[in-house]
Amino acid sequence: MFDLHARMSQPLKIGNVEIKSRVFQSPLSGVTDLVFRRLVRRYAPNSMTYTEMVQASSLKHLQDIPQIMEVDADEHPISIQLFDCRPDFLGEAAKLAVAEGSDTIDINMGCPVNKITRKGGGSSLLREPEVAESIVKAVANAVDVPVTVKTRIGWSDDEINILDFARRMQDAGAQMLTLHGRTRKQGYTGTARWDWIRRVKEILDVPVIANGDITSVESAVRCLEETGADGVMCSRGTLGYPFLVGEIDRFLKTGEMPEPVTFVDRLSCAKEHLQALWEYKGERGIQQSRKHMAWYCKGFPGAGALRDELSRIESVDRGCEIIDAAIERLLN
Ligand SMILES: Cc1cc2nc3c(=O)[nH]c(=O)nc-3n(C[C@H](O)[C@H](O)[C@H](O)COP(=O)(O)O)c2cc1C
Missing domain, CATH: 1.10.1200 (Non-ribosomal Peptide Synthetase Peptidyl Carrier Protein; Chain A)
Structure with missing residues (x-):
């Protein structure tokens, strides 16, 4: 445990960006708007938070940025998450995101929703690794901030290709990988397979953030011990409970168990x-x-x-x- 506290108290380097917390608030469509992120940040001031995913091509003809991309002037560290299948659109959208204040650009390669995958975005990119590589390269060329990828372990149990995919993303220029330990087919059911996160952590040089079933201090500790990941990302555990990221962050740094929230x-x-x-x-x-x-x-x-x-x-x-x-x- 002492080792874990020591490791988790170290800042995390994502390319040239240094983050003082290794506990992240995930992007959640329909949830992680500016209002929700302000609540999370009150308890976890140093944690990276993410906007809801923004479709890059939807920005093309807009005069102003949409509300889901809005970031508070002093809101850091923050990442605007983009999705799409067109590298050129994503590159342009990334420039707008950086102008809005995004410290990193996260590309969604994990969304399982049909509406998104049918158009070649989200988790369907797991089946199109060349397109995914082009996306990471295009965004890395377009902006100076680090590009990160959030994805799943594969399309289905028969198509778990995350080891190859993760290496490709790193080679294309991704500076961090967040891995949700489920397949696309699993959606949000079943348990997250942290063993795959451990395997990915073993082969990448860039930070790997573990995601899936982090719902408490205990699960965060167990996940970090089992995977050796560089940090954890909380998702559904924060619904109606914006205290979670702060609770885990505090425990990892100080060993103090959180007082129950009444x-x-x-x-x-x-x-x-x-x-x-x-x-x-x-x-x-x-x-x-x-x-x-x-x-x-x-x-x-x-x-x-x-x-x-x-x-x-x-x-x-x-x-x-x-x-x-x-x-x-x-x-x-
Ligand atoms: C309502 C909802 C919205 C989500 N929206 C996004 C999103 O916009 N971008 C994204 O990368 N993942 C999104 N996810 C996936 C989560 O970020 C996370 O990867 C997943 O829920 C697994 O973590 P958990 O088991 O702790 O919930 C969403 C999940 C839910 C339940």
Whole structure:
């Protein structure tokens, strides 16, 4: 354990960028907007966070950058994640991302969703390694910041090609690889196969970040010990729980186990999240808040009924009222 603390307290070098935390917040479509990232960063100020994935070709005819690409002026370290299958579009999009403040450019080569893979993006690139190489080269040529790749172990159990793929990405110029230990076919089911992450870590020179099933301090430690990875990336474990990245980071650096977050704290955070979504996105923010509210409402008496009520809110005021009443009940 001492070795792990010593290793995890060292800054991580991604090309010429130095990061003071080895615990990352993953990109999550529909979740990791600026509002959510502000909450994560409050507890994990040094951690790398990622925007939701942005389609490079969608930027071509826009005058202004879309809201999902917006980054706070002082928001670092941050990576804007791009997806597409066209190296030229990705190169151009990467320039816009750097102008917005992105410290690295992450390319999504793991998304399993049909709509994305049918057009040659996301995890379908695992089956097109030459295209994936061209993408990494084009982006590395277009910008001065490091290019990183986030991918899966393969398309299916019969097509696990990550060892070859990872080496190719490194050779093409990727400065870090984040590996989600599932196949495309698995989607988000089954367990993440950390053994493949260990194998990839053994053959790459650039940092390897482990992803998949990191839901607690314990799982993060186990994953780091089993894989030897350079860091971990949290994903679904942060839904309704923006404290997770900070908790793991703190434990890895100091050995201090986090104090349990009380349900009142969680609901206060939910309320703040709701208000901030309203301020940032208006009505659309209220709609999007419903799923977040459901994620916050877990594990305490009356959580189910509260989830139900919050899943129907039409206004920020009504949402806050409902949460305040629930906090009252929990305190009494
Ligand atoms: C709702 C949702 C949205 C996601 N959006 C993205 C995304 O935009 N980019 C990406 O690289 N991965 C995305 N992912 C995948 C996660 O970043 C992560 O790789 C995956 O959930 C595995 O980690 P976990 O088992 O800890 O959840 C998404 C996953 C979920 C559940």
